[in-house]
Amino acid sequence: MTLPIDPTALAGLVSRQIRTGERQGMPTKIAIAERTYATDPDDLWNALTDAGRIPRWFLPISGDLSVGGRYQLEGNAGGVVEECEPPKRFAVTWEMGPMISWLEVRLDPAAEGTTLELVHEAPVDPDMWKQFGPGAVGVGWDLGLMGLGLHLDSGAAVDPATALEFPTSPEGMMFVRTAATGWADAAIADGDDPALARPAAEATLAFYTVIPEEGTQS
Template sequence: MTDITDWLDRTSREVGRRPTPEGQARVLLLRRHCPAPVPEVWDACTEPDHLKRWFRPVTGDLRLGGSFHFDDRTGGEILRCEPPNLLGVTWGYGKEASSEVILRLAPGEGDTTALELEHGPLPDEVSVNGSTVDPVVQDAPAGAFGLGARWEMVLHFLERYLRGEPTEDPAQWEASAAGQEFGRRGADAWRSVVAGA
């Protein structure tokens, strides 16, 4: 419980809008400080041998303009790559329309990295299992945790990996009592952000 509280307290969350050619797009922003210098965090987020140890195996043409795929139909194209500070990719599931995920890394205090993850454009509502939900804060009764809590879980796995304590089976951890509690409390934190936006 203290671990979850500490995580929630040290995470910055925002839901806002950014300009696009089509108008204003809804985005979520997640900010953390990672316990490693920028080059290590960059490698953990971009090198297949690292990614499979804390996230999922990735395949594809992993260079600017190339495409990538994870094992669960998630994938996209690499739009921007400025090592070791900026990675921009499209993000989609199966044949669904893609959004964009941007990862920004900057030196933090000491040997840490200031990490910012931006995901958008995101709709205000989607239909899931017959219910209309906000994809940022969707909760377990509607079928799964929303994007806010999901990205927090992903960054939790990254932080554990950088500390030398990787989660052996992320899917099993997500289904555990600790993972479900983490997801519920993360969803509550995102729900508060959305309510205040």
């Protein structure tokens, strides 16, 4: 499968918002990404929750996907399924080592198909936020939502090698820059200083688009 030739337009399909929150007495940042897909809620729900279909656009997944069960994405996050209301919403913990955050996905019918709203709430790491802002997490979700759209449009699986190489391609760099800028705009709208948010977006761009030196592994 080839990846899109108009990455700026594709990145523009996602609307982005940042909110400042609090959970269990800890300050949090809430990243919200929204995109509408040209399919019905049942098909989109299946693509998001079927263990055999998730790897066709994201990552292999194992574990128990029922409420209370633990899941694990290969080489990425794991966690606990906390809530599930097919085909409307689900909520899971998002655990990377000792870091725990919370993810909720909501689906709503729309005139053009189905709108997906992804809400990721995480404790604030001041140093990480200063360096990257919301883009370090947000751009990752942008790439995932892009893969989901490619799969839904064609029915085919996204080639993992092509997806891995995409951010370092010229088209991929344009996509990441557009997405990182969008997340910086969202952070500024939430009150972040533009003088800090803009360099953080550039750091995010460098993080996602660096090409490993020959003989090294990423």
